[in-house]
Amino acid sequence: MNIVKVKDYDEMSKKAAAFIIEKIHRNPNLNLGLATGGTPVGLYNYLVKDHQKNGTSYKHVTSFNLDEYIGLSSENPNSYRYFMDKHLFNQIDIPKSHTHVPLGDTDDPKQQCQEYENLLTEHGGVDLQILGIGSNGHIGFNEPGTSFQSTTHIIELTPSTREANARFFDDPNEVPTHAITMGIASIMRSKEILLLISGKSKKEALTQLLQGELSENFPASVLQAHPSVTVIADDEALGKS
Numbered sequence: 001m002n003i004v005k006v007k008d009y010d011e012m013s014k015k016a017a018a019f020i021i022e023k024i025h026r027n028p029n030l031n032l033g034l035a036t037g038g039t040p041v042g043l044y045n046y047l048v049k050d051h052q053k054n055g056t057s058y059k060h061v062t063s064f065n066l067d068e069y070i071g072l073s074s075e076n077p078n079s080y081r082y083f084m085d086k087h088l089f090n091q092i093d094i095p096k097s098h099t100h101v102p103l104g105d106t107d108d109p110k111q112q113c114q115e116y117e118n119l120l121t122e123h124g125g126v127d128l129q130i131l132g133i134g135s136n137g138h139i140g141f142n143e144p145g146t147s148f149q150s151t152t153h154i155i156e157l158t159p160s161t162r163e164a165n166a167r168f169f170d171d172p173n174e175v176p177t178h179a180i181t182m183g184i185a186s187i188m189r190s191k192e193i194l195l196l197i198s199g200k201s202k203k204e205a206l207t208q209l210l211q212g213e214l215s216e217n218f219p220a221s222v223l224q225a226h227p228s229v230t231v232i233a234d235d236e237a238l239g240k241s
């Protein structure tokens with residue numbers, strides 16, 4: 001794992017944006033894996049600024065998001081489709097038809113998982129996957145105990161994840177109990193991974209990622225076995241401030 005140490009959230013976001021922009025310039029047809037949550041918001045702001053100022057184009061990029069809450073439609077402001085449209089897709093020139101987020105309000109979530117996994121395979125997989133990490137080590141919504149062999153699947157969110165994500169909802173009881181997430185095996189098939197970690201609340205997770213054993217009880221530990229992972233971590237996550 002290549003560890004890039006930065007001062008703070010802003011520097012992490014800027015570095016991550018530069019990393020992605022360079023990949024898109026090299027390969028305008030990039031298959032880009034995207035994450036939601038608080039961590040990548042600053043990164044997306046920098047991608048938008050760069051698109052407006054320097055004209056980096058996403059016309060030929062295809063995107064795949066990691067996950068979506070079950071039961072939330074794309075019009076629901078808490079859905080990850082809505083989040084992505086708002087923070088990134090509506091502000092750059094990526095064709096909407098090139099953007100993929102699992103459908104959360106489908107009648108058949110199991111079928112949706114299979115279709116999403118097939119879509120990934122049909123497109124030849126993800127070239128560069130952006131990841132955040134939960135305090136309990138989740139990547140995507142793969143909670144502790146998820147099989148390293150898992151492909152896109154339905155997951156029951158842990159109380160700690162629902163509690164952490166309640167900050168985005170008006171009422172904590174509205175946080176969905178289940179989500180569709182790319183599996184660990186789906187994530188591991190990405191050719192390259194960029195993991196962003198910021199803030200004191202992620203310090204233990206980062207320590208465990210770097211020093212802990214490879215275990216399904218800490219999903220992010222699987223990244224130790226991936227050949228091309230870059231981690232951008234700030235001082236607070238590194239325990240330096």
Ligand SMILES: O=P(O)(O)OC[C@H]1O[C@](O)(CO)[C@@H](O)[C@@H]1O
Nearest residue numbers: 036037038039132133134140141
């Ligand atoms: O960035 P946050 O909000 O701390 O969330 C951590 C991770 O958990 C998730 O919310 C679950 O998908 C991811 O989007 C994110 O990478």
